[in-house]
Amino acid sequence: MSETSIRVRFAPSPTGMFHVGGARSALFNWALAQQQTDGRFVLRIEDTDAARNRPEWTDGIVRALSWLGISAEDPHFEGPYFQSAYAGKHRETAEALYEAGRAYYCDCTRDAVVERRGNEFRGYDGFCRDRGLEPGPGRALRFRVPEGGPTVVDDRIRGRVEFDHAAIEDFVIARGDGSPLFVLANVVDDVEMGVNEVIRGEEHLSNTPKQQLLWEALGHTPPVWAHLPVIVNEKRQKLSKRRDKVALESYQEEGYLAEAMVNYLMLLGWAPGDDREIMPWAQMVPLFDIAGVNSSSAFFDEKKLRAFNGEYIRALSAEEFAERCRPWLEGPDAPWAAEDYDPEAFRAIAPLAQSRIAVLSEIVPNVDFLFLAEPVFDEKSWNKAMKPGIGAEMLTAAAERFADEKQEWEAEALKAALEEIGTAQGLKLGKAQAPVRVAVTGRTVGLPLFESLELLGRERTVRRLRAALERLAADGAGAPAE
């Protein structure tokens, strides 16, 4: 058996988005290439449209793949190649097909075809098949689909798929201006690059017989095909850039780890066989089997992705976790001033946050109270915690106790102190800590309180307790007592 030479193609896009479906295709291809010592993963940028030819768009593709672990650092990676560089070969091939009688020129407009066919468009009618038109401006080149028999596509995921030639119109392979179409350029490039395996989305299944016909007309053996089921949204429709969150970059920005994304994507349509799901890439590669991929469409379930991401985050070492959080803490989007950020304090509190966040960006609301001059008050939290008879009483007692230099400033001691204050008010610790938590961090939920206070320090803690008390007094002045 020959070595796998698979090709992955991406069209550059002005939005710069890299679709998660494309990511999954790339990953499946990558796994297959890595399975074999000389397996090639050929990246081709399909930029035939002059309008699509912008280097920065290509960078986005390369960067996205690289994030997933697919890059030239690995010897299986080849490219990127640019389709536009092969335009000459495409035209040559188109002409050769015409010379050989496998294609003919056609000057029909779509309207003319529709008119001939009575009402609506149902494919080209073969009007120019035998008119013997010479090449000329405005004349498209159509492939002459053989009359008899079906073309059988042997798909590694779906098995035999038959397409009757009667149902395949004589498709255009070069435009009136001579420029080649995707269907032709693709085949020519694949022949040129020695591609013998093509794994792509199901949306390409219907033009596969056309491409296979082209391969044969060119005197080559078609590659082995595999058409992946589409990835769908909750409404079971193909993920669309307009409606759905499909950009790999947006997941990256939210703080999904590449490892988790890769793991999740690999499991969309495929399973290792045992009951394991969380599995590093290196272990998946030898197990991956394209024939074992499910043929039905798969829903992209962000909830499950989140769960995977949480697992991966928790598996990180403390140092690694802190390191991975840096972009959200030290980047331009951090809500505090750079000089107020204290990496030392973050390192101390990070382990407490690690099991509490599922995506990295969530680190910010968990630790912002440490770096902001004032906590960000969540109104609901405030109203819930500052109930009459609890709020002011707890805050007053805590402020007084904490301000006392005799109060040891250490988590355990602070806990004991607050517990004592709570008991005096007839409150369990769970209730007693709430007003303090909200006064200091702004929210009812968050990191363990006493460690947080220890890190915040006596001065800032007491100041916040008093500030909350003042606000309470101001709010309560006009409010009816219950």
Add this chain to the structure above:
RNA sequence: GCCCCCAUCGUCUAGUGGCCUAGGACGCCGCCCUUUCAAGGCGGUAACGCCGGUUCGAAUCCGGUUGGGGGUACCA
């Protein structure tokens, strides 16, 4: 309309004629742990679309049906 694909818990899947009283994971619910929230532990909820065959036996094979989806460009 025409061509093609698909069909197991809400979701991702295991399952390739008996091991299935259908397994795992996410989600959801409950309990435990607990300073809030997580994490963790324990338990629970929930599926073979339908109708016919084939067979001693069908989630697994065949036909039909219904329902989804993809494609139908001088786009890629």
